[in-house]
Amino acid sequence: MGPILEQAQRTCIHLQLPPALHLSDDQLFELCRINRELRIERTALGNLIIMSPTGSETGARNASLTGQLWLWNRSTQMGQVFDSSSGFTLPNGAMRSPDAAWIRQDRWAALHPEQKKKFAPITPDFVAELKSPTDDLADLKAKMQEYIDNGVLLGWLLDPEQRQVWIYRPGLEAEILNNPVYISDARLHDFKLKTASVFSQTT
Secondary structure: OOHHHHHHHOOEEEEOOOHHHOOOHHHHHHHHHHOOOOEEEEOOOOOEEEEOOOOHHHHHHHHHHHHHHHHHHHHHOOEEEEOOOOOEEOOOOOEEOOOEEEEEHHHHHOOOHHHHHOOEOOOOOEEEEEOOOOOOHHHHHHHHHHHHHOOOOEEEEEEOOOOEEEEEOOOOOOEEEEOOOEEEOHHHOOOEEEOHHHHOOOO
């Protein structure tokens, strides 16, 4: 395994680029394409965040999160669901990859087919982030606020270790739920995320 992944067992590296080395959207897409084993994001300042693959336990929790969202969307046919490998270019120039995201079908359909093949220039209607044991909670909260500031209508930040959920909505303070049985919101109609399989990996 290369030095990026072995460095003190870090799972996230912030790489600051000089202004003259700003990557275009196409160059960023190509960088991610040839480094598929890494999850790469770009901040609004143009710096890169390089993350190694998640641990197996976190991966299983992510699968439950995305799977529940996908099953709901399959029954409603109201939009498109995206997993953690999907990147979106936000209005502030950042390219982010939420652990799970959902976009209304009419908004997704309005994009040009070529835009959908890369990091689509669209803000998801809903995003969810799942804290892993090595994630910094303050960084994740800042990321959630960035989503909201760029047009996301609803965001969920889940911390399995503390069994807590932060709910983000435009114009409101983040709401904290302690060990909820499920999470729901009118913006996602009748979707209810059962937290047991996300928190403890049980069905």
